[in-house]
Amino acid sequence: xTFINYASREINCKIVYYGPGLCGKTTNIQWIYEQANPDxxxxxxxxxxxxxxxxxxxFLPLDMGTxxxxxxxxxxxxxxxxxxxxxxxxxxxxxxxxxxxxxDSQKARMEANIxxxxxxxxxxxxxxxxxxxxxYVLQLNKRDMPSAVPVAEMERLLRFRNEPMIEAVASQGTxxxxxxxxxxxxxxxxxxxx
Amino acid sequence: MAKLDLxxxxxxxxxxxxxxxxxQKDASAKVVFLVDKNGQQIAAAGDVKSxxxxxxxxxxxxxxxxxxxxxxLIGEKEFSLxxxxxxxxxxHISIVGKRGILVVIFDQNSSLAxxxxxxxxxxxxxxxIFDQVEQRAxxxxxxxxxxxxxxxxxxxxxxxxxxxx
Numbered sequence: 001x002t003f004i005n006y007a008s009r010e011i012n013c014k015i016v017y018y019g020p021g022l023c024g025k026t027t028n029i030q031w032i033y034e035q036a037n038p039d040x041x042x043x044x045x046x047x048x049x050x051x052x053x054x055x056x057x058x059f060l061p062l063d064m065g066t067x068x069x070x071x072x073x074x075x076x077x078x079x080x081x082x083x084x085x086x087x088x089x090x091x092x093x094x095x096x097x098x099x100x101x102x103x104d105s106q107k108a109r110m111e112a113n114i115x116x117x118x119x120x121x122x123x124x125x126x127x128x129x130x131x132x133x134x135x136y137v138l139q140l141n142k143r144d145m146p147s148a149v150p151v152a153e154m155e156r157l158l159r160f161r162n163e164p165m166i167e168a169v170a171s172q173g174t175x176x177x178x179x180x181x182x183x184x185x186x187x188x189x190x191x192x193x194x
Numbered sequence: 195m196a197k198l199d200l201x202x203x204x205x206x207x208x209x210x211x212x213x214x215x216x217x218q219k220d221a222s223a224k225v226v227f228l229v230d231k232n233g234q235q236i237a238a239a240g241d242v243k244s245x246x247x248x249x250x251x252x253x254x255x256x257x258x259x260x261x262x263x264x265x266x267l268i269g270e271k272e273f274s275l276x277x278x279x280x281x282x283x284x285x286h287i288s289i290v291g292k293r294g295i296l297v298v299i300f301d302q303n304s305s306l307a308x309x310x311x312x313x314x315x316x317x318x319x320x321x322x323i324f325d326q327v328e329q330r331a332x333x334x335x336x337x338x339x340x341x342x343x344x345x346x347x348x349x350x351x352x353x354x355x356x357x358x359x
Contacts, residue, residue, distance in 0.1 A: 003200045003234045007207035012234045042248045047256070056256060059233075061248045064356040068344045072356060075233065075252065091259040095232030177357065185353050191345040 002097050002191060010071045013187050014095055015180070018120050019102035020112035021053075021081035024141040027170040028102060029060050029076050032180065035173065036062060054080040057092050067188065074184065081116070090123045098135035098187045099124075100179055102170070103158055105140050105148040113158055135186035138165045139179045144172075200230060200293070201331060206323055207237065213319045214296075215239040221312035222304040224283065227297040228290075228320065229254050236294070245299070254287060254297055277306065286310070290317050291324045 003012040017025040026046070033044045042061035049055050057077050064072040077096075079089040101120065103113045121131040140154050149157075151167065159165055164182040168175025202210075210228060218226040218239040225240035227247065233255035235247050257276065265273045276287040286298040286309050296317060298309050 003202075003230060003232070003236075005202050005207065005236075007202065007204045014232060014234075043246055045249050045252065056260070059249070059252045061252075067348060067352045067356065070344065077252075087263055088260070091256070091263060094259060095230075181353070181357050184356065185350075188345065188348055188353055192348045 002187070004070075008071075009069060010073060011067075011191070012073045012075060013097040013184075014075045014077065015098045015100060015183050015187070016093060016096045017076065017078040017100045017102055018089075018116065019081055019141075020104060020109060020116040021083070023081060023102045023104040023109070023113075023116075024168075024170040025078040025081060025102050026054055026058050028100070028139075028141075028168075028176050028179070029058050029078055031170055031173045031176045032062070032076065033060055035177075040064070053082065054078055055085075056080065056088050064184070072188075074180075076180075083115075086119065086123070089119070090126060093123050093127045093129070096127075096129070096134075097190070098137075098183045099131075100137045100139060100183050101158075102139045102141050102168075103154065105142045105154065106145050107147045107149050110149060110154075110157060113154075117158060117160075132161055135183060135190055136161065136163045137179055137182045137186070138163050139168050139170075139175065140165065141168045141170050141175075143167045143174075144169045199331070200327070202236070202327060206327055209323050210237045210320065211239070213316050213323075217296075217298070217312055217316040221298060221300065221309045223298045223300040223309065225297075225299045227251065227254075227299075229295045229297060231255055231258065231293050231295060240299075250297070254295055258287065258289065258295055286313065288313055288317060291321045292328075294320060294324055296320065 017028055019025050033041060040063045045059040047056035060076045062074045064074055077092050079092045124131050138159055155165060166175045166179045170176055214226045214228050214237055225242055225245060227238045228236045229251040230236055233252040235251040238247055261273050261276060274289045278285040283299055283301050288296050290296050296313060298313060300309055
């Protein structure tokens with residue numbers, strides 16, 4: 001649910017990074033935070049456990065500049081990936097405008113990726129969205145891992161609606177901005193349709 | 195309902211501002227924020243500069259969402275009020291209608307009783323404006339003829355420019 005404020009000429013969009021535990025959702029947001037121009041980024045809020053696992057969410061507000069005289073602001077959220085935090089994941093999807101699914105390329109995590117997409121579909125539905133038509137990007141993260149599954153194989157397993165698919169190594173920043181851009185493009189194009 | 199965007203026009207925004215400005219004074223509060231349930235700040239009044247408003251909005255919405263979840267677990271519809279007491283400052287959080295959250299920050303210059311009283315009155319007024327916004331959005335969505343959006347001519351170049359390409 002985009003918030004368009006005609007009085008202050010601002011558009012606020014909420015993008016949620018989804019994916020299985022340890023796939024690199026927080027790493028994506030941290031990289032964006034480190035690279036972003038200090039005047040354009042807000043504070044990075046992380047509600048994490050003592051061992052740096054996301055407990056509730058990470059949050060980063062980003063000022064992107066203006067489109068058609070409106071200030072565009074993205075609110076980036078991550079969900080906690082671990083299976084038992086499902087109730088929290090559901091809450092964070094509330095009112096989202098787009099999803100970035102971060103898939104872990106390691107062979108041993110393929111089942112977790114598939115399960116997480118199924119879980120995303122269920123949780124979106126409970127929030128009144130349809131995974132088949134919400135703005136959506138698939139990021140294949142950790143492409144540098146020795147056990148990385150070939151792209152074609154991951155595409156067959158995880159890509160289900162011809163969504164943009166981007167290869168990434170989030171820890172080095174590869175593919176991070178491209179992913180965000182692909183999501184932003186779909187969200188803003190959605191505004192155009194409306 | 196999840197699909198309807200929240201679109202706020204100048205006159206509605208001005209009214210919301212007036213109400214929370216009055217609430218801040220009447221309740222002798224330091225700051226009052228009006229936040230959307232999805233974590234976006236709608237309006238603020240008082241000593242706003244002393245607080246990171248964006249983080250406050252997002253964390254408040256998270257807090258309310260988590261509390262909502264807890265309410266449902268024990269069979270309640272929602273907990274409409276949250277109160278956090280600090281050594282100096284206190285935080286009074288209440289739900290306004292279906293999509294608003296009112297956050298009042300106050301210290302010893304005010305009291306919980308006064309804040310509650312003033313919030314109750316302001317909530318009613320805010321609720322009316324939210325209802326208007328919602329009805330308009332619903333009407334436009336039902337009739338299929340929505341107002342002319344400034345984004346109807348958005349181009350790929352506009353999006354590239356946002357990313358500095």
